[in-house]
Amino acid sequence: MNWLRVYAIVYLVFLYLPVLLLPVFSFNDATVIAFPLQGFTTQWFKELAGIDALHGALKNSLFIGIVSATLSTILGICAARASTRYRFPFKAPIMGAIMLPLVLPEIIVAVSLLVVLMQLGFSLTSWTVIMGHTLICTPFAIAILSSSFQGLDQSLEEAAVDLGETRWGAFSKIILPLVTPGIVASFLIAFTISMDEFIIAFFLTGADPTLPVYIWSQLRFPKRLPSVMALGTLLIVASLVLLSIAEYFRRRGIRRTGAKDSGGFL
Amino acid sequence: MSSALSTGRLGLQIRLPHATFAVSCDADQGGAKQISTRFDTDAKRGLTLISPTAIYVLLLLAVPLATIFAFSFWSQDFLSIDRTLTLKNYxxxxxxxxxxxxxxxxxxxxxxxxxxxxxxxxxxxxxxxxxxxxxxxxxxxxxxxxxxxxxxxxxxxxxxxxxxxxxxxxxxxxxxxxxxxxxxxxxxxxxxxxxxxxxxxxxxxxxxxxxxxxxxxxxxxxxxxxxxxxxxxxxxxxxxxxxxxxxxxxxxxxxxxxxxxxxxxxxxxxxxxxxxxxxxxxxxxxxxxxxxxxxxxxxxxxxxxxxxxxxxxxxxxxxx
CATH class of the missing domain: 1.10.3720.10 (MetI-like)
Structure with missing residues (x-):
């Protein structure tokens, strides 16, 4: 099956091609993003330090990311726990509705939220972006947390209750510590999604742009492109670090609950 | 969950709630009642637990989607929205x-x-x-x-x-x-x-x-x-x-x-x-x-x- 391996490698090149070009052009000493390369420079990275609008956008994105990740992880814990532990009426339609944003085009989520917010007379702020991001991050949180909760041995909790713990006590002392790696992974994934999300932020942001909205505004100016490349390189490094941490916690969680590793996220 | 039922057969029962169901139902008449109450508490706890997420999705997804649907039958009248139903947009x-x-x-x-x-x-x-x-x-x-x-x-x-x-x-x-x-x-x-x-x-x-x-x-x-x-x-x-x-x-x-x-x-x-x-x-x-x-x-x-x-x-x- 040699041709299949060759195909797989060609495919990986296709997958990594754009990502690999980012660092190449961010160190390239030319204002035009094209080959041939002109020599090595770090000036585009230095330039980033002096852009105030970028720093504002970064701070705004970090705030939105942290709040959205926290909210969607909390909502995810509720739903994942309820769906893996209890049987209740209308479970399938309720879970279906909660998971819907996973396939719904983001523009539909964005415009429908925009219309409601305008009708209610809300002004657009970071909080309106948070509302949208929490909505789209929650299904991802549930997907990750469900596998953590599913792997749990229910008898541990039963034993705690039989030994006189309250139900909340059993949950907080037995269940939560066991699913903590899943919670950390869910938080990091939700944070990464929020940091990267463009359309909802584009529609729902007020005067303060998020990082992707800022980047979008810069893509129109050819002169700014090299520093945008440098920024992209930094973002890739940051998300690789976050994802490695998330993957580490996810694997640790799976080992802790004794389940079989089914590979990657999603 | 079922602390009343759980002594003795812990492993089997808890890992397989469906099995518990069947076994105790056959065992005696009283079991059936116990099970229906258990199902009720299960349902109630499940619904309570999922309600924050469900309500969030209802308010921020279902309501907005319904609003978009309604909007598609309205029309723009300069700066205001004319709310008479019309198929004009379609x-x-x-x-x-x-x-x-x-x-x-x-x-x-x-x-x-x-x-x-x-x-x-x-x-x-x-x-x-x-x-x-x-x-x-x-x-x-x-x-x-x-x-x-x-x-x-x-x-x-x-x-x-x-x-x-x-x-x-x-x-x-x-x-x-x-x-x-x-x-x-x-x-x-x-x-x-x-x-x-x-x-x-x-x-x-x-x-x-x-x-x-x-x-x-x-x-x-x-x-x-x-x-x-x-x-x-x-x-x-x-x-x-x-x-x-x-x-x-x-x-x-x-x-x-x-x-x-x-x-x-x-x-x-x-x-x-x-x-x-x-x-x-x-x-x-x-x-x-x-x-x-x-x-x-x-x-x-x-x-x-x-x-x-x-x-x-x-x-x-x-x-x-």
């Missing part, structure tokens, strides 16, 4: 050629992207599932997913750099002497949109197909070969039908969101590659005609849902 969407062109083009692009992505992804999923040693599978899946956690905006933009007039591809091919002048059919048209979106959705297709392939009992394949089927016939008569649930999931996961993509057509599509999301955005943010934008959103979603349902129906025999 009539316009069907008669004005520009809307029809955008809608049909979006459906066409989504369809092509879906076919291209799934066909290109299947061999990869097959390779990882059948030819990669078990201990290295997680690494392959990790390798496949990594590029997709980098900024989508920049990935789409970089395709513009790759496909451009003096972009990576053209300068590379010129340098190798394979072409005499830069290729122009690969940027600012639907081809560029298809390539960029096929790249963007790759992992979403590989993963469901991979999961379906992993579930296939390998002894079935041996049985087929033992019974005299060749490799190709085994693939088409055993492997592929069993992998179809994954293929169907992958198809829908690509097809439905693609219709609403805004960034890629804007960056690499040029004027002839724009899609319905760009028109929706124009209606909402530029022309200030929310009802028309709402009608186009409803039409796009309606068309996608209809096609997805037909697709599901056509593949129903693979989905149990």
């Amino acid at each position: 009539r316009e969407a069907f008669t004005d050629p520009i809307y029809r062109v955008f809608l049909l083009r979006s459906l066409w692009i989504s369809g092509v992207v879906t076919v291209v992505t799934v066909v290109l992804a299947f061999p990869i999923a097959y390779f990882v599932s059948f030819h990669v040693p078990p201990e290295r599978k997680a690494l392959w899946i990790f390798l496949i997913t990594i590029p997709f956690w980098t900024s989508y905006l920049l990935r789409a933009f970089l395709w513009k750099v790759i496909l451009g007039f003096n972009g990576v591809l053209n300068s590379g091919l010129l340098g190798l002497g394979l072409i005499d002048e830069p290729l122009t059919f690969i940027l600012y048209n639907t081809n560029a949109v298809v390539i960029t979106l096929a790249h963007a959705f790759a992992p979403f297709t590989i993963l469901p197909i991979y999961v379906a392939l992993e579930k296939i009992d390998r002894s079935l394949l041996e049985a087929s070969q033992d019974l005299g089927e060749g490799t190709a016939r085994t693939f088409f008569r055993v492997t592929l039908p069993l992998a179809m649930p994954g293929v169907v999931a992958a198809t829908l996961i690509v097809f439905i969101p693609t219709i609403g993509d805004y960034v890629t057509p804007r960056l690499v599509g040029g004027p002839d590659g724009l899609m319905i999301a760009n028109m929706i955005q124009t209606q909402f943010l530029k022309l200030n005609n929310a009802p028309m934008g709402a009608a186009l959103s409803v039409l796009a979603m309606g068309a996608v849902t209809l096609i997805s349902l037909i697709f599901l129906f056509a593949n129903r025999r693979f989905l149990k």
Whole structure:
């Protein structure tokens, strides 16, 4: 099956091609993003330090990311726990509705939220972006947390209750510590999604742009492109670090609950 | 949960609540009552626990979607919204050629992207599932997913750099002497949109197909070969039908969101590659005609849902 391996490698090149070009052009000493390369420079990275609008956008994105990740992880814990532990009426339609944003085009989520917010007379702020991001991050949180909760041995909790713990006590002392790696992974994934999300932020942001909205505004100016490349390189490094941490916690969680590793996220 | 029932048979009961159900029901009449109360508490606890998430989704998804639907039957009257019900927006969407062109083009692009992505992804999923040693599978899946956690905006933009007039591809091919002048059919048209979106959705297709392939009992394949089927016939008569649930999931996961993509057509599509999301955005943010934008959103979603349902129906025999 040699041709299949060759195909797989060609495919990986296709997958990594754009990502690999980012660092190449961010160190390239030319204002035009094209080959041939002109020599090595770090000036585009230095330039980033002096852009105030970028720093504002970064701070705004970090705030939105942290709040959205926290909210969607909390909502995810509720739903994942309820769906893996209890049987209740209308479970399938309720879970279906909660998971819907996973396939719904983001523009539909964005415009429908925009219309409601305008009708209610809300002004657009970071909080309106948070509302949208929490909505789209929650299904991802549930997907990750469900596998953590599913792997749990229910008898541990039963034993705690039989030994006189309250139900909340059993949950907080037995269940939560066991699913903590899943919670950390869910938080990091939700944070990464929020940091990267463009359309909802584009529609729902007020005067303060998020990082992707800022980047979008810069893509129109050819002169700014090299520093945008440098920024992209930094973002890739940051998300690789976050994802490695998330993957580490996810694997640790799976080992802790004794389940079989089914590979990657999603 | 069932502390009254749980002493003695802890292991069995708790791991298999269904079994407990059956056993105690047969045991005595009193058991049935106990079980119905248990079911009630279970249901109540489950519903209470899921209510924050459910209410959030109701308020921020169901209500907004209903509002969009209502908006599509209203009309814009300069700065205010005229709330008399009308089919004006839909009539316009069907008669004005520009809307029809955008809608049909979006459906066409989504369809092509879906076919291209799934066909290109299947061999990869097959390779990882059948030819990669078990201990290295997680690494392959990790390798496949990594590029997709980098900024989508920049990935789409970089395709513009790759496909451009003096972009990576053209300068590379010129340098190798394979072409005499830069290729122009690969940027600012639907081809560029298809390539960029096929790249963007790759992992979403590989993963469901991979999961379906992993579930296939390998002894079935041996049985087929033992019974005299060749490799190709085994693939088409055993492997592929069993992998179809994954293929169907992958198809829908690509097809439905693609219709609403805004960034890629804007960056690499040029004027002839724009899609319905760009028109929706124009209606909402530029022309200030929310009802028309709402009608186009409803039409796009309606068309996608209809096609997805037909697709599901056509593949129903693979989905149990």
